[in-house]
Amino acid sequence: MESETKAVKRHGKTSDTSKHREPSDRKGPVKDSKSSDRDESKQTGGNPTQPKFGPMPRFPHQRVWTRAIMIIALLIVVYFTSKNGKEVPLARQHEILHQRKQLLDCSESYQSEVELYPGCVPEKCGRLISDSLITVGEAQAMLEIAKRGLNLGGSLGGASILDLHSGALSVGRTFINMYMTEKGKNIYRKSDFDTYKQVRIKIHRAVAQHFKISPDVLYLTHPTFFSRLTNLPPGTEHDEYWHPHVDKDTYKSFHYTSLLYLSDYGDDFDGGRFIFIDKDNVNSTVEPRKGRVSMFTSGKENTHFVERVRSGTRFAMTISFTCDPKHAISDPNGKVIKRAPK
Numbered sequence: 001m002e003s004e005t006k007a008v009k010r011h012g013k014t015s016d017t018s019k020h021r022e023p024s025d026r027k028g029p030v031k032d033s034k035s036s037d038r039d040e041s042k043q044t045g046g047n048p049t050q051p052k053f054g055p056m057p058r059f060p061h062q063r064v065w066t067r068a069i070m071i072i073a074l075l076i077v078v079y080f081t082s083k084n085g086k087e088v089p090l091a092r093q094h095e096i097l098h099q100r101k102q103l104l105d106c107s108e109s110y111q112s113e114v115e116l117y118p119g120c121v122p123e124k125c126g127r128l129i130s131d132s133l134i135t136v137g138e139a140q141a142m143l144e145i146a147k148r149g150l151n152l153g154g155s156l157g158g159a160s161i162l163d164l165h166s167g168a169l170s171v172g173r174t175f176i177n178m179y180m181t182e183k184g185k186n187i188y189r190k191s192d193f194d195t196y197k198q199v200r201i202k203i204h205r206a207v208a209q210h211f212k213i214s215p216d217v218l219y220l221t222h223p224t225f226f227s228r229l230t231n232l233p234p235g236t237e238h239d240e241y242w243h244p245h246v247d248k249d250t251y252k253s254f255h256y257t258s259l260l261y262l263s264d265y266g267d268d269f270d271g272g273r274f275i276f277i278d279k280d281n282v283n284s285t286v287e288p289r290k291g292r293v294s295m296f297t298s299g300k301e302n303t304h305f306v307e308r309v310r311s312g313t314r315f316a317m318t319i320s321f322t323c324d325p326k327h328a329i330s331d332p333n334g335k336v337i338k339r340a341p342k
């Protein structure tokens with residue numbers, strides 16, 4: 001028994017060593033290898049035709065496990081590093097961003113449309129999020145302006161709008177002109193319109209600067225409006241704010257869209273994130289933050305939607321710009337706009 005054990009041990013040693021050495025690496029006289037052969041034939045009962053144990057794995061099940069673990073680890077790495085079909089946060093609510101940019105190629109339809117307006121073609125399409133453009137005081141003042149007007153009306157469903165330029169205000173299933181109502185005609189002071197204009201000018205300049213165009217070839221356009229979103233079920237199709245869309249298709253005059261958020265995701269409401277739908281089914285998400293401005297080219301490259309609000313109330317403002325002077329609108333002053341007779 002004892003000599004058997006010794007023989008097995010010796011064999012293990014011989015076999016391990018030969019596994020790592022190429023024949024040319026072998027040191028010592030040929031005699032050694034012959035004596036090694038003799039040792040092996042001893043263990044195989046002196047029969048040289050019997051297979052050697054050699055480098056056969058001693059614990060094959062261990063290798064299977066190691067490989068399985070390596071494959072699983074690799075799959076996990078691939079899953080977490082690939083973006084396909086995933087959500088990528090572009091702006092989280094708790095972050096304070098000076099500027100976060102995403103540059104994109106313009107969609108063909110957008111490119112050919114803006115090329116009709118010299119000087120209004122962006123160097124690159126894309127988006128920019130900034131929390132340092134509008135002050136907390138300005139955002140608060142804009143929120144109060146929005147609430148004061150919207151409190152005079154409100155849709156039956158979850159989406160109400162107020163357009164200070166035309167006076168349009170959601171009421172029930174329809175819209176009224178707030179400036180034509182007794183309460184609505186004097187609801188704002190000059191200081192409110194001054195704040196509004198100051199905020200508009202800042203955003204207007206920032207859009208021009210970011211997309212590297214002159215502010216003089218960019219015009220404020222219709223509709224520019226406040227929105228108030230809740231989780232009420234829709235009363236009409238105007239309440240269905242969650243559908244994916246391209247602003248250029250929804251609002252013909254848009255070339256550049258900006259959004260000013262007036263309430264905080266997670267604090268004032270839940271749901272209601274803004275989602276860009278990108279290539280390979282990747283969603284880039286923007287969580288609204290009071291005073292946050294998002295600006296983007298209005299073409300197909302920026303297809304987007306707003307998630308349904310789950311709870312609370314979400315206030316925001318859509319401020320839109322066009323390259324076409326025919327669609328320019330002026331800053332609001334609380335007066336009913338007189339339209340030229342058709």
Ligand SMILES: O=C(O)CCC(=O)C(=O)O
Nearest residue numbers: 227247259274306316318
């Ligand atoms: O309020 C938002 O975040 C986006 C609104 C929007 O998509 C739009 O006005 O076209």
Ligand SMILES: [Fe+2]
Nearest residue numbers: 245246247304
């Ligand atoms: Fe939109």
